[in-house]
Amino acid sequence: MVRLPVITGIGFVTSIGHDRSTVVSSLRELRHGFERHQFLNNPDLPVKVAGTLKGFSFPSPSWRDWSWPTQFSVDRELLRGLPPHGVYAMCAMQQALQEAGLKAADLAGGDTGLFCASAGSPYLLSHFVRDMYATRGQRGNPMGIISSIAGTLNFNLAAFYKISGAVCGFVSACASSSHALGYAMDEIRLGRQKRMLVVGAEDMTDESILSFASLRALSINPDPGSASRPFDRRRDGFVGTGGAVALVVEEAGLARDRGARIQAELVGWGQAGDGHSVAASHPEGAGLREAMWRTLADGGVEPGDVDYVNAHATSTPAGDRSEALALNAVFTRNHARPKVSSTKALTGHGLSLAGAMEAAFCVLALDEGFIPGCAHLEQIDPICEGLDLPLESLNEAPSLVLNNSSGFGGSNVCHLLRKAG
Amino acid sequence: MESSSSPSNDPAPPKTNSSRDKMRHFPQEIQEAFRTFEATRNPDALDPVILAILDDFIPKKTEVPLATFPGSTRLIEDLGFDSLAITEVVFFSEELLNISIGNEELMQVRTLDDLRGFIRKKVSPAPAA
Structure with a gap:
């Protein structure tokens, strides 16, 4: 029996x-x-620009000082173990469940699993460790570890929603939540779960973002209107952001039986390593190229069938170059010209959040019938020759879209999404 | 508009916050009671503070004020504390009162009276600065 994973809810x-x-x-x-x-x-x-989360504030490590937009509610009992990105995740989950027509009680019982991705909270972890030094190990916030290490999202959300299906966190840096979504598809296809919640999130703090300045990976362009410009000749690094995106993935039969509106189908995924460097992408995008091929094969489609690619391109000189070469190898060389854009020009790079966020953008493109354009792209890098990079968003409804992600260590993951049929 | 950074960046050596800072989200009368305790070291003044700390960390708010519960009320079975919430109460009290509470001592504390008596005992001899 072929089981098709579909998306019935997203939250941002x-x-x-x-x-x-x-x-x-x-x-x-x-x-x-x-x-x-x-x-x-x-x-x-x-470094002077960030993708900020308006209406959220985390001025101290104490949750008592935190605030969020009034349309969201975050349970006090849950707050004590949450990092800032856990608050974002709760707000995103509320939207996704509402779209999917699900109540918290529907998630217990073992048919629903939860896959999450974040890098943890370096902000809270650094405070916890500083207090440990200050008291020479004699005291510590009991929630210090729970709220700060990678895995904090799945600890908190699984307990809060009483998830008794599969629960796991994924750590592959900027491909993390793409792995979470890919393996969630497998849980459905293998019949292990009927429904998977997938959540990607990151803090938007100095500790989470500025750390990348030591790698010289962040843009030092002070203009918010042009600092993030993937595929532009003048790009000089990424702009960091945080936030959370939640997706409800269900087996198509279950979704139909309960009358849920299917927003998009997840028809394939694939991954491949670069086998090259701890941080830099392969100079010709070898792993990403292979990941795209595997994804297309998994979905049983040809390059020419793809209408839109949401590129990973973060606006770093080397990374965008590798991806442009990989895209040309898979598409241009096979006479295929899908539209390509990187929505990181608008959001910034969400790190572990990026893959889930951009998969959700692909769902919007399919469900609402448009193709996001390439913001801030003025001087197209000649390496992109052959790629179709629309400078404005297009009122064109794509039928099949590809979502690319790449992480440290050369981890490359792609998803293939199809318009609900 | 320039958004501001989290103030987590003080390069100075780490310091634990002042007790005034730790109490700042408590009602005025509780802060007052704590100042009385600091000035007099009279443990009677601590009773409302202990109840306020419990009330602050209790997983589910009680319908009537904690002060109306008898001293024999059990923290876990009757008030719904879990082990994490109790460790939070302990951590907060240790920091506020500059005391140390061992795991074995903690095992003996089951009721409101146990907790009150235990904290009184801990603060009675002037704590080492």
């Missing part, structure tokens, strides 16, 4: 909006979510 806390309609209009109108941001209260740092 992103720099470009905290609800479906705002996110759609941001993508259609190419409205970015960046602001000038002073990292570490240090005006001398060259």
Whole structure:
């Protein structure tokens, strides 16, 4: 029996909006979510832009000082073990469940699993460890570990929603939540679960983002309107962001039986390693190229069938170059010209969140019938010769879209999504 | 608009917060009671503070104030504390009162009276600074 995973709900806390309609209009109108941001209260740092989460505030490590937009509620009992990105995740989950027509009680019982991805909370972890040093190990916040290590999302959400199906966290840096979604598809296809909740999230803190400055990976362009410009000749690094995206993935039969609206079908996924470097992508995008081929094969489609590719491109000089070469190898060389754009030009790079966020953008493109354009792209890098990079969003309804993600260590993951049929 | 950074970036050596800072989300009268305790070291003044700490960490709020519960009320069975919430109460009290509470001692504390008596005992000899 072929079991088809489908998407019945998505929820957003992103720099470009905290609800479906705002996110759609941001993508259609190419409205970015960046602001000038002073990292570490240090005006001398060259990194000056971030993808901010409007209406959320985490001014101290104590949850008592935290706030979030009034349309969301976060249970006090849950807050004590949450990192900032756990608050984002709760807000995204509430939207996704509402779209899917599910109540918390529907998630218990073993048919529903939960796969999550985040890098943990370096913000809370650093405070926890500093207190440990200060008391020479004699005292510590009991929730310090739970709220800060990678896995905190699945610890918290699984307990809160009483998930007794599969529960797991994924750690492959910027491909993490793409792995979570891919393996969630497998859980459904293998008949192990009828429904999977997939959540990707990251803190938007100095500790989570500025750390990448030491790798020289962040843009030092101070202009929020052009700092993130994937595939542009003048790109100089990524702009960091945080937030959360939640997706409800269900077996198509279950979704139909309960009358849920299917927003998109998940028809394939694949992954491949670069086998090359701990941090840099393969210079010709070898792993990403192979991951795309495996994904197309998994979905039983040809390059020419793909209408749109949501590229991983983060706006780093080397990474975008590798992806452009990989895209040309898979598509252009096979006489296929899908539209290609990187929505990181609008959101910034969400790290572990990126894959799930962009998969959800692909769902919006299929479900709402548009193709996001390439924001901030003015001087196309000649390496992109052959790629179809629309400068504006298009009122064209794609039928089949590919979502690319790449992470440290050369982890490359792709998903193939199809318009609900 | 320039958004602000989290104030987590003080390069100075780590310090635990002042007791005033730790109490700042408590009602005025509780903060007052704590100041009285600090000035007099009279453990009677701590009783409302202990109840306020419990009330702050209790997983589900009680319908009537904690002060109306008899001293024999059990923290876990009657008030719904779980082991995590109890460790939070312990951590907060240790920090606030500058005491240390061992695991074995903690095992003996089951009721409101146990907790009150235990904390009184802990703070009675002037704690080492």
